Amino acid sequence: MPEWVTHRFMAPVYALLISFGAALVLGAVMAPGDAPAEVTVRLVAKQANEKGRYDDVPAAELRGSAVHVSRGGEDAELAVGEQGAVTLSRAAGPVTVCVALPQGWTGPRTARGEASGTPCWSIPAGSREVSIQVVKGV
Structure with missing residues (x-):
């Protein structure tokens, strides 16, 4: 050696x-396991200003809005909670979230749900927290 x-x-x-x-x-x-125990979907509220940009606004108006969740043939009905957040249980595959936004709110660059004017978003599998922008007055 x-x-x-x-x-x-x-x-x-x-x-x-x-x-x-x-x-x-x-x-x-x-x-840790591949899928998180919970997925938090946070609606980020914006409002167009006079310069054509978006300013943050409180998400209080969104509280209580109906949320339809579809995942692999299972559907669930939830509601937007405090600070514009919705907490979903664990999902092994992709999830589709549709939110019935109040009058005057839109979800830019989204697919439309079954209900007229209801924006939907696809949430990737394994996500822990997702932020979705919604706009008031556009």
């Missing part, structure tokens, strides 16, 4: 390598 392998200054290097290997093994064993 070469002398450098047993040299006293190599002990910290060996300790570092062993610690790194242990961290890799523990990280692989204790990794």
